[in-house]
Amino acid sequence: MMTNKSIKNICCIGAGYVGGPTMAVFADKCPDMNITVVDKDKERIKKWNDQDTGNLPVFEPGLEEIIKKVRDKNLHFSNEIEKTIENSDIIFLCVNTPVKDKGFGAGQASDLKFIESCARQVAKHSKNHTIVIEKSTLPVRTAATIRTILNSSQGDNISDSKTFSVLSNPEFLAEGTAINDLKNPDRVLIGGEDQESIEALAKIYQNWVPEEKIIRTNLWSSELSKLTANAFLAQRITSINSIAAFCENSGGDIEEVANAIGSDKRIGSKFLNAGPGFGGSCFKKDISNLVYLSEYFGLPEVAEYWNSIIKLNNWQKLRISKLIVQKLFGTLRGKSIAILGFAFKANTNDTRESPAIDICKNLLVEGANLIIHDPKVSEEQMTKNLGMKANYICNNQDSNDYESTWSKNENIYSSLSGVDAVVILTEWDIYKNLDWKKISKLMRKPAWIFDTRGLLDITKLNNTDLNFWKIGDGLEK
Numbered sequence: 011m012m013t014n015k016s017i018k019n020i021c022c023i024g025a026g027y028v029g030g031p032t033m034a035v036f037a038d039k040c041p042d043m044n045i046t047v048v049d050k051d052k053e054r055i056k057k058w059n060d061q062d063t064g065n066l067p068v069f070e071p072g073l074e075e076i077i078k079k080v081r082d083k084n085l086h087f088s089n090e091i092e093k094t095i096e097n098s099d100i101i102f103l104c105v106n107t108p109v110k111d112k113g114f115g116a117g118q119a120s121d122l123k124f125i126e127s128c129a130r131q132v133a134k135h136s137k138n139h140t141i142v143i144e145k146s147t148l149p150v151r152t153a154a155t156i157r158t159i160l161n162s163s164q165g166d167n168i169s170d171s172k173t174f175s176v177l178s179n180p181e182f183l184a185e186g187t188a189i190n191d192l193k194n195p196d197r198v199l200i201g202g203e204d205q206e207s208i209e210a211l212a213k214i215y216q217n218w219v220p221e222e223k224i225i226r227t228n229l230w231s232s233e234l235s236k237l238t239a240n241a242f243l244a245q246r247i248t249s250i251n252s253i254a255a256f257c258e259n260s261g262g263d264i265e266e267v268a269n270a271i272g273s274d275k276r277i278g279s280k281f282l283n284a285g286p287g288f289g290g291s292c293f294k295k296d297i298s299n300l301v302y303l304s305e306y307f308g309l310p311e312v313a314e315y316w317n318s319i320i321k322l323n324n325w326q327k328l329r330i331s332k333l334i335v336q337k338l339f340g341t342l343r344g345k346s347i348a349i350l351g352f353a354f355k356a357n358t359n360d361t362r363e364s365p366a367i368d369i370c371k372n373l374l375v376e377g378a379n380l381i382i383h384d385p386k387v388s389e390e391q392m393t394k395n396l397g398m399k400a401n402y403i404c405n406n407q408d409s410n411d412y413e414s415t416w417s418k419n420e421n422i423y424s425s426l427s428g429v430d431a432v433v434i435l436t437e438w439d440i441y442k443n444l445d446w447k448k449i450s451k452l453m454r455k456p457a458w459i460f461d462t463r464g465l466l467d468i469t470k471l472n473n474t475d476l477n478f479w480k481i482g483d484g485l486e487k
């Protein structure tokens with residue numbers, strides 16, 4: 011068995027939104043460790059190694075500065091997966107764990123093909139004792155599968171002294187605040203059975219995380235805690251969104267309600283911002299996985315409870331789309347709409363499960379011409395998400411007045427020229443203080459502003475002839 015002192019070389023498989031930033035912070039906080047992040051995606055690794063750090067594949071505030079400091083010193087990005095595994099004492103599995111798209115459990119169960127292939131590679135190429143760490147979010151009991159693969163794959167070219175410990179060390183960072191979350195985590199969770207390996211990992215974190223924030227549990231509690239944390243966070247957003255709809259119909263104001271309930275320490279004030287529905291790569295997939303596991307363990311009522319969160323989140327996107335169409339006299343034919351924000355939240359270039367995708371698609375089906383602005387999302391990414399090239403005219407029903415199209419515009423004010431409505435879908439700071447008097451002159455009348463994030467200060471729109479709808483605001487304007 012290895013001693014804590016012998017840990018020098020770390021490998022992270024998966025150079026994505028989690029692997030890249032996490033290992034950058036590890037490298038910064040542990041200058042004596044040599045860390046290599048590997049990925050099978052050559053293009054991604056090339057971007058991580060780009061001398062122009064503005065081209066990194068992930069945008070996170072503070073990331074560029076750390077990369078400049080540690081890259082090619084004790085942090086490396088490489089496609090040499092086998093060699094890196096061979097030379098490492100600890101291997102973090104940080105690959106994507108999407109929902110299965112085919113077969114049993116399609117749409118709900120986790121697709122573990124990437125984790126399995128990593129485990130096989132580790133089994134084949136590692137040497138001596140290796141600590142294998144689940145960093146990806148995984149279904150409960152995946153550690154048992156990984157352990158079985160690691161142990162049974164021993165044989166080809168492998169010396170008898172080869173041993174493994176499997177730990178669960180889920181990541182709780184949120185995109186947009188990843189660097190701060192990694193530097194100052196609320197807690198670090200380590201689940202495992204082998205005390206020596208648990209302490210070896212804890213020792214790495216102790217370089218910057220206070221001991222009282224390092225929680226040690228058994229493997230299954232750790233795996234389940236990650237799914238549960240995401241399920242609780244998503245549930246909280248859905249709860250406040252459901253009350254926002256209630257406010258709109260009853261005369262309440264969701265900001266006042268959130269403030270009033272959030273002052274109760276037992277409820278707390280965070281994560282109570284009503285919006286167009288939660289997006290991001292994980293909430294939906296992790297709840298779907300929880301639903302699948304609940305069914306698997308014979309708990310259909312529990313499955314139904316969590317599934318209702320996903321249903322209500324879909325309804326939120328649909329109700330906002332319908333509301334926009336309804337306010338614009340029931341049709342979007344021949345109308346232009348400016349979309350402000352396409353990322354699933356501010357301060358990220360990530361669009362995975364962004365509510366903007368569904369809402370834009372709904373508006374396009376109604377015949378709209380969308381002009382989309384986002385400070386970080388590329389046109390290429392929007393094209394992938396919308397399934398249609400920019401400026402392509404989609405003739406929905408063989409009728410000339412039923413054409414829809416979209417384009418990206420880099421300049422906010424020019425994207426608003428002549429539009430019938432503005433829809434704010436991401437809470438980027440730059441949208442907070444726009445000159446609404448100027449915008450009012452640019453738009454076609456009657457003009458509507460739809461603020462799905464509760465971002466705008468209504469007083470700034472006073473003295474304009476703009477109609478205004480804000481999420482969770484029940485007062486007629």
Ligand code: NAD
Pocket residue numbers: 023024025026027028029048049050051054091104105106107124125127128145146147148181182183184185291292
């Ligand atoms: P990602 O898709 O951004 O990155 C995953 C990377 O793994 C990809 O670059 C892919 O090419 C690579 N990969 C897959 N299989 C591989 C293999 N066999 N060998 C080498 N490389 C391989 O994913 P992500 O957002 O970083 O998420 C990773 C995991 O972390 C997921 O389980 C996710 O649920 C979890 N997580 C994500 C976040 C987040 O904010 N994105 C936060 C916490 C936890």
Ligand code: UGA
Pocket residue numbers: 147181182183184185186240243247280281282283284285286287288289290291292293354355356
């Ligand atoms: C979320 C969790 O917050 C992280 O702890 C977790 O590690 C991560 O998922 C993961 O496992 O992937 P993330 O999806 O990056 O992080 O971002 P969040 O800040 O949680 O936002 C998720 C979605 O909820 C966004 O669409 C956001 O706009 C929305 N949201 C968030 C609201 O609508 N209201 C809020 O009050 C907060």
